[in-house]
Amino acid sequence: MEDVLDYAGYIDGAFVKGAGATLTVENPSDESIVDSFPGLSLEQVESAIRAARRAYEKGEWNGLPVRDRADILHRYTDALASRIDRLIEYAVTEAGCPRSSGVMFAQAATPLRQAHEVIDLFLKLPEHEENPIPFAERISPMGGAVQSLRRYTPVGVVAGIAANNVPFYTALWKVIPALIAGNSIVLRPNPLTPLSSIIFAEAAEEVGLPKGIFNLVIEAGLEGGQLLSTDPDIDMVGFTGSSAVGVKVMQQAATTMKRLQLELGGHSAQIFLPDAVDRAVMQARIVCTSHAGQGCALGKRLFVPEDQKAAVIEKIVADLATVRIGPATDPQTQLGPVVSAAQLAACERHVQRAVEAGGRIATGGKRAASMEKGYFFEPTLLDLPDNKNPAAQDEIFGPIAAIIGYRDLDHAVQMANDSRYGLSGYVHGADKKAALEVGLKIRSGTVQVNGAIASAYASSGGQRMSGIARERGIEGLRIYQQLSALTIG
Structure with a gap:
């Protein structure tokens, strides 16, 4: 067995070795071990959450002009794309996706293309919009003119929890929208297919994302994922997975009223x-x-x-x-x-x-x-x-x-x-x-x-037990923003 990773996380701008239970990644084609390494402990996951909160409150990232964030994230996407051969290899070895499969496009090429498109789409969205207040209501009781606006700002700290079938794609659906909107993020891949997620951390290191803006937590169990759904320093959870687990995420997030984006099961x-x-x-x-x-x-x-x-x-x-x-x-x-x-x-x-x-x-x-x-x-x-x-x-x-x-x-x-x-x-x-x-x-x-x-320009999402909110498209970007009504007299 050849070790692929000697670390299990990327926290506050640094790669960290795991101090938790051992995580073993298996090749479903032949049951061989692809890699085995200590995952993060619960305390290490907690430190990633704190790092994301500090980075967000510092304002270095969300205080940048949106075009500056976009320029950095285009370079970030290019850094991801330079590792496409490894993404394909991971899809084959850890996810068991056939190299010649028609689905292989969704494992690497499509998400890399859509990352650039998501960034460009966000640049087209206004930071504020006029509310359709009737003209007669635009005069205040004191006789002055009133303007009413919808103002969009970042949500804050996002927890992104990815699925095992297209692990890079479902992670990217969360990472790029969260970052372009000015949030910080903690990404947790599925323990069955965690290897492709390390590429997000490598690219963050390469382009010099501000410390704590992107954090990666790889764990063997479920405790870290549960913490991401309950900790008050997390403002939003984006989750792709089964409906049964989605219900648990909703329940866990309810006590702190987190925003949720859930793309769950289906039987279409x-x-x-x-x-x-x-x-x-x-x-x-x-x-x-x-x-x-x-x-x-x-x-x-x-x-x-x-x-x-x-x-x-x-x-x-x-x-x-x-x-x-x-x-x-x-x-x-x-x-x-x-x-x-x-x-x-x-x-x-x-x-x-x-x-x-x-x-x-x-x-x-x-x-x-x-x-x-x-x-x-x-x-x-x-x-x-x-x-x-x-x-x-x-x-x-x-x-x-x-x-x-x-x-x-x-x-x-x-x-x-x-x-x-x-x-x-x-x-x-x-x-x-x-x-x-x-x-x-x-x-x-x-x-x-x-x-x-x-398409990155058309959103998708579920109804009933298939989830709430949307991914991609305008709706999939706005979910990563807070909306406030601003009245100016």
């Missing part, structure tokens, strides 16, 4: 109109092979006309039989591993519960026998009798798609909306007008009709 629907039902074959393949189905916005529930369901299943089964399963390092691999042994076991439980509730395994449904080591699950299609089946109601983080028949489009929409999640939704139809009409009825934070976009 894809509705295929009768004139586009053949698209379900490719979409089922995408669902299963996109980072082994480990994507919260993937459309795992496939709704097709009931009278075409059997034929679609036959085509999907034949197509999934051609998927090449293999280690993430193999350029020929189309389906890599899930991130951990626990996630592999979860996939087995989801399939078992689906069958016990009346579902049928059309193909797959078990660990990949062709792989002696690693956490590989076969590409799986579940034939479900209705949307009440657990496999239609529970988020599944694995290469498992479920197909359900609908009587008519109203029935399809009703089932699509029959979910405690609301992160994304998809509609496919050759008749674009009809597809749009269906899309407008989907209750979800993002709805994609015959296409999708991953």
Whole structure:
């Protein structure tokens, strides 16, 4: 084993060795150890929070003109980009994302591009805006003129907690918006995939960010994350992860009324109109092979006309039989591993519960026998009798798609909306007008009709148990700012 890190944090402008429990990073493709090192102790996480608070109160960063911050952060992003080869390597070794996967763009290239775009978008936002006060109300009782403004200022100290599936991307969603808005930040990566986060610290050191403005805490357990959600010196928590953990974050943050941005789980629907039902074959393949189905916005529930369901299943089964399963390092691999042994076991439980509730395994449904080591699950299609089946109601983080028949489009929409999640939704139809009409009825934070976009200029976020607030876009920047009404007489 070759050590990658001899430190586990970056606090107040200095790299620090961990004084806590040992953290072991595993390669999900072969179960080998990528790295093992002491994580930070709870006391060290607390010191990172204090450093972030001191740096914010000092005002060196938030007192800079916004264009000066932007210039520094463009250089910061360039420093991140100079390490893109390592980002890709970490995505392969710690996250198990196949090197040739179509999702690899989301591991490195896309977030690096979007970082520059987020900075530029922020520069277009006014620091204050006029409130639409009627003219008659602009005269005070004393006869003087009154002006009413909306004024935007930094939130303060942000805790950014990233996910394990696209660790660099979900961390960058928090780091760049927080910093360009003038905040300080403490970043905590997921303990399963922490290595890519060190690149944020290296870039901070390279460009000379003010001490304490960016802090990194890598820990083996959960205590530091809990502290980030409860400590009164933290003003905001940005979290990407499961809905179950998101609920705990909300509960922990409630006592200090922290601002929250939560991008949580999803179990999104894809509705295929009768004139586009053949698209379900490719979409089922995408669902299963996109980072082994480990994507919260993937459309795992496939709704097709009931009278075409059997034929679609036959085509999907034949197509999934051609998927090449293999280690993430193999350029020929189309389906890599899930991130951990626990996630592999979860996939087995989801399939078992689906069958016990009346579902049928059309193909797959078990660990990949062709792989002696690693956490590989076969590409799986579940034939479900209705949307009440657990496999239609529970988020599944694995290469498992479920197909359900609908009587008519109203029935399809009703089932699509029959979910405690609301992160994304998809509609496919050759008749674009009809597809749009269906899309407008989907209750979800993002709805994609015959296409999708991953843009820094368009926000995304969830409804119901899929989260609160937005990331990216104008809304994803304004969440990192306080709003106050300013009256001038």
